[in-house]
Amino acid sequence: MSIVESPVSKVEEIFHKQAAFFHTGKTKDIAFRKQSLKQLFQVLKANESMLNAAIYEDFKKGEFETYVTEIGLIYKELKYFMKHVERWALPSAVPTNLANMPGKSWISPEPFGTSLIIGAWNYPYELTLGPLIPAIAAGNTAVLKPSELAPNASAAMAEVINKHFDPQHIAVQEGAVAEAQALLNQPFDKIFFTGSTQVGKIVMKAAAEHLSHVTLELGGKSPCFVLPDANITLAAKRIVWGKFLNAGQTCIAPDYLLVHESVKAKLVTALKTEIQALHGDNPEESEALIRIINDRHFQRLHQLIDPEKVIFGGQTNPSTRYIAPTLMDHVTWDDAIMQEEIFGPILPILTYSDLSNAKQAVRKLSKPLAFYVFSRSARTAKELTQDMSFGGCTINDTLMHFTNPALPFGGVGASGMGSYHGKAGFACFSNYKSILKKATWFEPFMRYAPYTPFKKKLMKWALE
Numbered sequence: 273m274s275i276v277e278s279p280v281s282k283v284e285e286i287f288h289k290q291a292a293f294f295h296t297g298k299t300k301d302i303a304f305r306k307q308s309l310k311q312l313f314q315v316l317k318a319n320e321s322m323l324n325a326a327i328y329e330d331f332k333k334g335e336f337e338t339y340v341t342e343i344g345l346i347y348k349e350l351k352y353f354m355k356h357v358e359r360w361a362l363p364s365a366v367p368t369n370l371a372n373m374p375g376k377s378w379i380s381p382e383p384f385g386t387s388l389i390i391g392a393w394n395y396p397y398e399l400t401l402g403p404l405i406p407a408i409a410a411g412n413t414a415v416l417k418p419s420e421l422a423p424n425a426s427a428a429m430a431e432v433i434n435k436h437f438d439p440q441h442i443a444v445q446e447g448a449v450a451e452a453q454a455l456l457n458q459p460f461d462k463i464f465f466t467g468s469t470q471v472g473k474i475v476m477k478a479a480a481e482h483l484s485h486v487t488l489e490l491g492g493k494s495p496c497f498v499l500p501d502a503n504i505t506l507a508a509k510r511i512v513w514g515k516f517l518n519a520g521q522t523c524i525a526p527d528y529l530l531v532h533e534s535v536k537a538k539l540v541t542a543l544k545t546e547i548q549a550l551h552g553d554n555p556e557e558s559e560a561l562i563r564i565i566n567d568r569h570f571q572r573l574h575q576l577i578d579p580e581k582v583i584f585g586g587q588t589n590p591s592t593r594y595i596a597p598t599l600m601d602h603v604t605w606d607d608a609i610m611q612e613e614i615f616g617p618i619l620p621i622l623t624y625s626d627l628s629n630a631k632q633a634v635r636k637l638s639k640p641l642a643f644y645v646f647s648r649s650a651r652t653a654k655e656l657t658q659d660m661s662f663g664g665c666t667i668n669d670t671l672m673h674f675t676n677p678a679l680p681f682g683g684v685g686a687s688g689m690g691s692y693h694g695k696a697g698f699a700c701f702s703n704y705k706s707i708l709k710k711a712t713w714f715e716p717f718m719r720y721a722p723y724t725p726f727k728k729k730l731m732k733w734a735l736e
């Protein structure tokens with residue numbers, strides 16, 4: 273009799289094997305962690321052309337962009353972690369208060385234990401293997417569940433990881449909702465999820481069942497302010513790049529523009545020039561413009577385009593899931609395109625005359641993952657970033673804060689909780705134990721009964 277393996281029985285088995293492996297203590301060994309990072313670097317290098325080909329199959333995305341937006345970022349993060357992990361894993365001494373003298377205090381990071389990483393499809397490697405780096409650097413085991421919507425990239429990750437790593441330590445479980453839910457039913461110590469706000473809520477409910485530590489990297493509508501004193505030509509260049517990269521399927525893409533009315537006409541002209549410079553007269557033939565991931569998203573985006581408001585682009589081709597870089601003008605807060613995260617190559621332009629009204633309007637939406645402001649005034653830009661709530665921001669450019677490993681990357685409110693990248697990533701997968709060591713040669717008698725006025729006086733002196 274053959275036993276048919278269901279996703280549930282398979283993930284239970286993976287989970288239990290990884291939990292048992294974690295308890296051997298092997299993953300805590302710093303040399304083992306560094307060796308695992310090195311091995312990940314080497315197997316990715318050795319399989320780079322296969323990984324590139326899979327992305328091309330899923331997105332029609334070329335090698336250059338795959339390197340810049342996926343594989344290159346992973347190499348950079350791996351090198352950063354290999355350089356710093358030893359130091360980050362050390363306990364750090366902190367001051368000891370008077371009431372605990374003589375004594376010593378320190379904070380000691382330990383891995384959470386078993387971790388589950390559920391990835392999104394839009395940058396499948398960066399969003400699945402990216403979090404794996406801090407997971408293993410911090411000494412955890414990891415199960416990766418890539419998104420089923422980029423099936424070739426998912427299969428490529430399964431091939432590379434499952435062949436070269438001990439599944440007790442790192443394993444890829446491919447699949448869709450059933451597999452994700454079967455995994456979420458396991459009592460992982462840490463769950464790291466990248467995806468939509470809606471599924472983020474499901475993940476958090478599942479995490480609550482086991483009180484698993486959870487990080488949610490979600491999405492939202494990221495605003496982009498263009499102030500009257502901005503360098504308009506440069507702003508247009510950088511907005512067009514950040515918006516239409518990956519055909520707008522970027523969680524931190526500028527979702528919509530808020531342009532001061534005095535510079536709107538100039539900006540629109542510059543945006544059109546830049547789109548033409550990047551993608552030519554017929555963007556359908558442009559190598560740098562990738563396709564929409566599937567028919568459902570294509571149809572959703574198609575419906576968001578209001579032909580009456582299109583001032584550039586607007587062409588679509590359902591058979592190749594092509595959508596031209598599209599600008600929509602005279603957009604209002606009530607338009608369909610302003611009711612959801614766009615996640616496609618359509619850029620709505622809203623104008624403002626009064627900055628405080630514009631800020632108020634943005635605050636009515638959920639807190640965004642990213643925030644952009646173009647202005648020559650360092651003071652105005654800084655004030656704006658202090659006034660508004662968001663996960664991360666680049667002033668005078670788009671997307672680039674994502675690439676600085678010294679900046680924690682994450683959202684706030686509906687755009688997520690927790691952050692990673694660089695040391696923040698190590699912290700994201702670590703439990704920081706607080707430890708106080710007391711001396712044995714001195715016994716502070718005043719805390720013990722009988723409580724006398726003298727002891728009370730001493731206590732007040734020590735505590736206040």
Ligand code: NAD
Pocket residue numbers: 390391392393394395399417418419420421447448449452453456466467468469470471472474488489490491492522523524613615641683688
């Ligand atoms: P999604 O939420 O549909 O899917 C993400 C993952 O969750 C996939 O692996 C999927 O299989 C799984 N999943 C789907 N439904 C599930 C369910 N009911 N139960 C358990 N698991 C389930 O998101 P997506 O379409 O892959 O990605 C797009 C969204 O992700 C956008 O909102 C985008 O802004 C956001 N995003 C955020 C970041 C970030 O770093 N903050 C990065 C990329 C994408």
